[in-house]
Amino acid sequence: MTTAVEYDGAEAGGKPEAENYAHESVKTRDSRGGKLRVKGPALSQDELDVLRQPLQLPFSGRTAKNRFLKAPMTERLCQWNKEGEDISARGFPTAEYERLYQRWGEGEIGIVVTGNLMLKYDAVEGYGNAILCDDHDNRVEAFQRVTSAAKKHGPLMIAQLSHPGRQGNAVLNPNPVSASDVQLQVQWMGTRFNEPRPLSVDEIRSMVADWGETAYLCHRAGFDGVQIHCAHGYLLAQFLSQTTNKRTDAYGGTLENRSRIVLEVIAEIRQRLADPSFVTYGRGRFSVRIRAVL
Numbered sequence: 340m341t342t343a344v345e346y347d348g349a350e351a352g353g354k355p356e357a358e359n360y361a362h363e364s365v366k367t368r369d370s371r372g373g374k375l376r377v378k379g380p381a382l383s384q385d386e387l388d389v390l391r392q393p394l395q396l397p398f399s400g401r402t403a404k405n406r407f408l409k410a411p412m413t414e415r416l417c418q419w420n421k422e423g424e425d426i427s428a429r430g431f432p433t434a435e436y437e438r439l440y441q442r443w444g445e446g447e448i449g450i451v452v453t454g455n456l457m458l459k460y461d462a463v464e465g466y467g468n469a470i471l472c473d474d475h476d477n478r479v480e481a482f483q484r485v486t487s488a489a490k491k492h493g494p495l496m497i498a499q500l501s502h503p504g505r506q507g508n509a510v511l512n513p514n515p516v517s518a519s520d521v522q523l524q525v526q527w528m529g530t531r532f533n534e535p536r537p538l539s540v541d542e543i544r545s546m547v548a549d550w551g552e553t554a555y556l557c558h559r560a561g562f563d564g565v566q567i568h569c570a571h572g573y574l575l576a577q578f579l580s581q582t583t584n585k586r587t588d589a590y591g592g593t594l595e596n597r598s599r600i601v602l603e604v605i606a607e608i609r610q611r612l613a614d615p616s617f618v619t620y621g622r623g624r625f626s627v628r629i630r631a632v633l
Contacts, residue, residue: 399616403449404493411499413454415467426460430470432481444489451494455501458549463511464503471556479560486561495563504574505535518578519585551607564618
């Protein structure tokens with residue numbers, strides 16, 4: 340199933356960022372109506388050589404072998420439950436998933452970030468997502484095989500932790516939750532989204548604990564850190580955005596309140612993991628790059 344993003348409708352102030360650069364817009368057939376191409380200056384050999392240099396992450400003390408980063412891209416290669424089988428069979432790493440990360444590792448990339456690693460069996464981005472929320476079937480050991488295969492060639496392995504919130508298709512996510520009950524109206528290639536239920540404060544606290552548990556399991560599985568997915572319209576982005584967060588409690592209203600859940604997730608991971616070298620950072624529209632344990 341393909342999911343779609345309904346972007347934050349809030350207006351940004353000032354002139355478009357593209358006007359700061361020499362660029363051209365090329366018309367395409369997609370819904371955005373054009374593709375921006377920025378003409379940058381040619382790089383010297385010295386500038387290119389910088390990309391080959393190691394990069395130390397200052398707060399964790401970890402060092403990436405070079406400055407290339409493989410960005411998170413959903414894989415959808417993990418095991419899925421068969422008809423009549425419990426959903427806890429979902430998300431178990433397959434040989435194909437392991438082989439993919441072996442190949443990424445062989446690419447001599449400094450940092451490899453996984454695609455969506457989901458926190459719950461019933462809140463997924465798509466069929467075949469990796470899921471790590473417990474170890475009932477020895478899946479920590481299975482993920483250890485994945486990280487070991489990738490790290491043979493020296494990259495740091497980062498898991499992107501994700502929860503779709505309202506932005507999971509209705510077939511796989513029949514009872515979605517979110518910051519508020521704002522439904523995603525976009526329909527894309529037959530995909531539709533159910534109206535979400537606002538999380539209670541107690542449920543938010545439980546959700547924060549889930550992020551901490553998955554980060555802890557990732558540490559056991561040999562990951563060097565986690566990326567907290569705060570972008571692309573998923574759950575944490577739904578709290579950050581005024582378009583989808585209509586709450587009037589401590590998790591809504593001001594930016595401080597809307598970002599509270601993200602800060603609590605960071606604090607929970609910090610509390611669960613005593614390892615100061617474990618990398619934790621957020622990815623999102625608001626550049627939620629929080630020191631925490633980075």
